Amino acid sequence: MASSSRLKPGERGRIKATVDIRGRTGVITKTVSVRSNDPERPVTLLSLRMSIKDQTHIGRYHPTEIFSERCRGCHVDRGKGKRGWNLFRADCFICHNAGASTSLTQMSKKPRGSLERIIREGIENTVMPGWDEKHGGPLDETDIESLLDLLSR
Secondary structure, three states, rough: EEOOOOOOOOOOOEEEOOOHHHHHHHHEEEEEEEEOOOOOOOOOEEEEEEEEOOOHHHHOOOOOHHHHOOOOOHOOOHHHHOOHHHHHHHHHOOOOOOOOEEEOOHHHOEEEHHHHHHHHEOOOOOOOOOOOOOHHHOOOOOOHHHHHHHHOO
8 A cells, every 4th residue: 555545756655565474484575566657657566575584483482492402403503613703603693693683793892891791691681691501501611702702803
């Protein structure tokens, strides 16, 4: 539905589209037809591309659940035995990429002590768990130091 049923030539408006995503995951594309009285282009097709999270990630979970058997394949196991950038890319980047959560660039601006506390203990009332083994996470001292060295360059 357009923001107005009639727009003058050169005028702008908004188009609102509703998409039923039930049972769908991954990247989907929806095509919207925009009709006009332009004799040369009476119909313009707009292609909307969206990324739909799977049903597992739609609910609200306790942050430490990512260490569970169900979740660890994506959130923990990929980083086993890796350090620094390789560890970050394997297990952290899934949440901390450029378009989600706190990016690598934003994290690198934080003081090292703050980053260390966040990595070790997590952030209360957020989806960031404590990754230190002492807080139920999978990272040992060497893993954490390698991330801190990466982030606080």
